[in-house]
């Protein structure tokens with residue numbers, strides 16, 4: 001079958017690879033001049049089934065409300081005159097109860113575990129290099145109360161067959177000596193020994209090359225403007241360069257997926273949640289973190305990527321702007337300095353901001369649309385790098401009319 005993948009982020013390129021493996025003729029289209037230039041460019045890099053908790057939890061509304069007065073909150077809400085934003089907030093709030101949070105976390109963890117296995121399979125079959133690490137991730141805590149609560153909360157991941165080890169301060173530092181200079185700030189940690197990390201930008205670029213070698217056509221610098229339909233089929237897409245048709249189409253446009261879908265009266269509950277990253281040079285590899293993790297009370301993620309350390313923070317529900325200024329990174333950098341000052345060069349940070357394509361549940365939508373030959377694979381939120389390869393295999397199985405290996409509860413398009 002001729003299949004057109006709309007979007008060359010990590011989700012689109014991973015989907016292209018699985019579709020090529022199934023023998024399809026694949027074309028990928030993106031308005032950017034290469035793969036992974038948008039949200040897949042500068043994320044935290046954590047491949048983190050051990051952090052697959054739903055963001056829509058009973059504590060989220062309180063944080064969002066407080067953020068209106070005090071911006072120093074993990075989830076920040078900036079109200080806009082936007083119907084899309086308020087409709088999304090309404091749906092998000094509906095998920096903010098203990099029962100939904102537990103269900104969404106369980107489903108997310110299953111997809112993440114499967115997806116990490118698929119990532120490993122893709123890496124084994126392609127040999128792509130992406131500054132990958134597979135020594136686990138450390139989620140550390142500064143206060144006993146937060147640590148105890150985290151130990152209790154982790155049971156849901158254990159119930160979903162994920163190993164989570166509880167480490168005291170000494171065990172944490174023994175696991176990652178890069179945390180030794182910060183030991184007095186740490187009470188204990190949760191170690192997800194099977195979690196990993198890597199640069200999703202490098203991965204996507206390398207996988208796109210493998211796709212091209214396998215016959216995939218990439219059309220960059222081509223904006224998708226419109227979709228033409230006849231009955232319940234998509235007949236073509238109209239781009240800045242003309243009209244293109246295929247047997248089937250896969251929607252992987254991240255935060256822009258709802259815009260194209262709306263033209264077809266398909267309502268996708270996806271809204272951007274902005275985050276910031278700073279990438280720093282590691283000056284002393286011996287003293288730098290050896291594996292990635294999260295400073296949980298500061299909600300600061302850190303991830304060694306070769307000779308760089310990536311830091312990320314903040315979840316801002318504030319519309320589509322990806323702009324930033326140096327002061328947006330001040331809090332992140334001062335917190336990181338207190339941890340890694342001796343190992344990292346804080347003088348030449350590379351700044352970036354990106355938009356997580358969030359659904360209210362945190363689960364992506366992987367499904368056939370109401371149009372027979374239009375498939376949806378989008379809305380992977382804060383875990384799109386982790387979920388991309390599993391979502392890609394599920395999508396390819398659906399196209400092939402095979403039963404996917406993971407249940408898609410909560411991932412269906414609900415017309």
Ligand SMILES: Cc1cc2nc3c(=O)[nH]c(=O)nc-3n(C[C@H](O)[C@H](O)[C@H](O)COP(=O)(O)OP(=O)(O)OC[C@H]3O[C@@H](n4cnc5c(N)ncnc54)[C@H](O)[C@@H]3O)c2cc1C
Pocket residue numbers: 006007008009010011012029030031032035036037038039040041042043044045046047048222223224225252253254255256273274275276277312313353354355356357378379380381382383384385386387
């Ligand atoms: C700060 C931050 C930290 C994160 N940390 C992690 C993490 O540690 N682990 C993890 O698993 N995930 C993480 N994520 C989430 C992850 O980065 C995203 O879920 C993932 O990159 C989404 O990929 P995507 O391919 O769906 O979207 P994108 O990468 O945005 O790709 C969509 C593509 O569609 C193209 N496009 C859009 N509209 C059009 C159009 N009209 N015509 C043509 N092309 C178009 C864009 O150019 C883009 O290339 C993080 C995200 C952020 C912002």
